Amino acid sequence: MADTGDKTVLIVDDEEMVAESYELYLDDDYETIVEYSGGAALMELDQRAVDLVLVDRRMPGMSGDVVIDHIDKWEMDFQVIMVTAVDPDIDIIDMPCDGYLTKPVSEDELLAAVDRAFRIKHYEDLIAEYNQLSEKYEVLTSQFSSRELTNQDRFTKLESRIEEMEAEIAETVEGFSDSKLSDAFNRLH
Amino acid sequence: MEDRDRPLFVGPSALASQVGAALGREFAVAPTTAAASERLGERTACVVTDHDPPTHDCFELLESTDRPVVVVPTDGGTSALATRALQAGAATYLDPTTVDDVPAAVAAAVERAIADAEADVEARIEEFSSIVSHELRSPIQTAKSGIDLAKAQCDSRYLDEVGETIDRMDELIDNLLELLDTGETTVETTGVDLEAVVEAAWPGGTAANLLIEDELPTVEAERSRLQQLLENLFRNAVDHAGETVTVRVGVVGDPATGFYVADDGPGIVADRRELVFEYGYTDSEAGSGLGLAIVEEIAEAFGWTVTITDSETGGARFEISQVDIR
Numbered sequence: 001m002a003d004t005g006d007k008t009v010l011i012v013d014d015e016e017m018v019a020e021s022y023e024l025y026l027d028d029d030y031e032t033i034v035e036y037s038g039g040a041a042l043m044e045l046d047q048r049a050v051d052l053v054l055v056d057r058r059m060p061g062m063s064g065d066v067v068i069d070h071i072d073k074w075e076m077d078f079q080v081i082m083v084t085a086v087d088p089d090i091d092i093i094d095m096p097c098d099g100y101l102t103k104p105v106s107e108d109e110l111l112a113a114v115d116r117a118f119r120i121k122h123y124e125d126l127i128a129e130y131n132q133l134s135e136k137y138e139v140l141t142s143q144f145s146s147r148e149l150t151n152q153d154r155f156t157k158l159e160s161r162i163e164e165m166e167a168e169i170a171e172t173v174e175g176f177s178d179s180k181l182s183d184a185f186n187r188l189h
Numbered sequence: 190m191e192d193r194d195r196p197l198f199v200g201p202s203a204l205a206s207q208v209g210a211a212l213g214r215e216f217a218v219a220p221t222t223a224a225a226s227e228r229l230g231e232r233t234a235c236v237v238t239d240h241d242p243p244t245h246d247c248f249e250l251l252e253s254t255d256r257p258v259v260v261v262p263t264d265g266g267t268s269a270l271a272t273r274a275l276q277a278g279a280a281t282y283l284d285p286t287t288v289d290d291v292p293a294a295v296a297a298a299v300e301r302a303i304a305d306a307e308a309d310v311e312a313r314i315e316e317f318s319s320i321v322s323h324e325l326r327s328p329i330q331t332a333k334s335g336i337d338l339a340k341a342q343c344d345s346r347y348l349d350e351v352g353e354t355i356d357r358m359d360e361l362i363d364n365l366l367e368l369l370d371t372g373e374t375t376v377e378t379t380g381v382d383l384e385a386v387v388e389a390a391w392p393g394g395t396a397a398n399l400l401i402e403d404e405l406p407t408v409e410a411e412r413s414r415l416q417q418l419l420e421n422l423f424r425n426a427v428d429h430a431g432e433t434v435t436v437r438v439g440v441v442g443d444p445a446t447g448f449y450v451a452d453d454g455p456g457i458v459a460d461r462r463e464l465v466f467e468y469g470y471t472d473s474e475a476g477s478g479l480g481l482a483i484v485e486e487i488a489e490a491f492g493w494t495v496t497i498t499d500s501e502t503g504g505a506r507f508e509i510s511q512v513d514i515r
Contacts, residue, residue, distance in 0.1 A: 015330070020338055085327045
């Protein structure tokens with residue numbers, strides 16, 4: 001996967017000590033921003049580009065649920081991980097988030113969850129690009145004979161890129177530390 | 190169904206038999222309200238009572254129990270009686286002169302009252318669990334965060350020790366929440382692939398080995414609780430035998446009547462095998478004494494039995510029997 005140093009994580013938790021510890025865990029690998037309320041987090045998101053939001057579910061004032069509903073409505077394209085002290089219930093099915101962590105969260109658990117969320121995003125981006133290229137490949141191969149296409153330098157590049165992407169997708173899937181997730185993506189792919 | 194879970198009928202025994210037949214469940218019968226009060230326990234599923242004081246007095250009964258009560262005045266009722274009974278806490282009031290098939294109508298009222306009472310208990314457990322979860326885990330998170338921030342600033346063995354204490358508290362809270370979950374009143378079972386649950390329950394990040402020795406069957410269970418049972422057995426093996434332990438899972442009997450979880454650790458001496466299932470019993474400093482108690486609780490909820498023997502390698506072997514194999 002690409003270098004993580006250029007990724008920005010927004011941490012939102014009303015407990016200052018908790019937010020600072022998340023910052024400490026993530027600081028070596030990611031750029032971090034900390035906010036202590038849902039409202040401040042939304043203002044931050046309006047002004048700055050972030051790649052992932054780590055948000056506490058129960059906060060005074062604006063809850064984490066409301067924050068991620070806004071993010072969903074605004075169709076913002078980044079990963080969201082919800083952190084909460086309450087065990088997940090069936091309602092998380094409808095929750096627009098990419099990960100769910102139950103407090104207390106250790107450094108290893110947090111780093112694994114963030115890494116996994118970024119890997120999923122990377123996988124989704126790869127699949128979107130792969131589908132685009134495959135579509136073009138299908139159109140061209142139905143329009144022209146293989147002899148006509150063989151001599152086309154740009155078509156050869158397209159074929160190479162598709163092969164490269166297949167290898168990259170397989171490598172990304174293998175990179176998931178969770179074997180169940182790898183199996184699920186392998187089935188999809 | 191144990192006697193203590195049976196519904197109780199206060200009134201004519203002939204009607205009790207008819208309602209029992211319609212319900213497919215036998216009633217315990219008390220001839221008078223006074224006799225009923227002595228038989229009431231927290232596990233009485235439901236009480237059906239006539240109202241013909243002083244022998245049968247639904248108000249006296251309603252005052253002495255929190256179990257769901259269905260009031261059926263066999264000589265016919267009045268709207269005033271209905272209002273008073275419902276205000277006094279009756280789950281249902283049924284005037285038998287207003288229905289064609291009295292046993293069937295009472296049986297339906299009993300089923301409804303039991304289902305409502307169970308749903309009420311589950312809702313209260315869930316609410317309590319949510320409160321415990323939030324009010325205890327949030328300060329644990331704050332404490333852990335504080336320890337990690339302090340460790341980044343200074344080096345002290347005391348910080349490690351406090352950190353370990355907090356981890357033990359965290360484990361204890363997890364166990365308490367599991368216990369609340371196990372205590373829920375209804376268990377809905379279905380065919381569950383035992384091997385898949387064994388693999389899901391095996392702890393991540395451990396150097397211990399898992400060996401599945403037989404083709405594991407599909408068992409009648411509730412998946413989440415079965416996984417909890419296996420997680421606790423695996424955690425127990427790793428906690429007591431260390432990270433080098435090999436845990437074996439296989440079937441008991443031919444044809445299979447259960448399954449076992451065995452390890453090659455130090456084992457459990459014979460005179461402690463009953464004790465380990467008691468709440469709060471532990472022989473390890475880090476243990477909460479709840480893990481194996483929860484195992485037995487879950488097994489009982491499924492109608493299974495758990496026994497401990499020696500494994501072939503001298504470790505502990507937990508044998509789960511009377512399992513409904515599909």
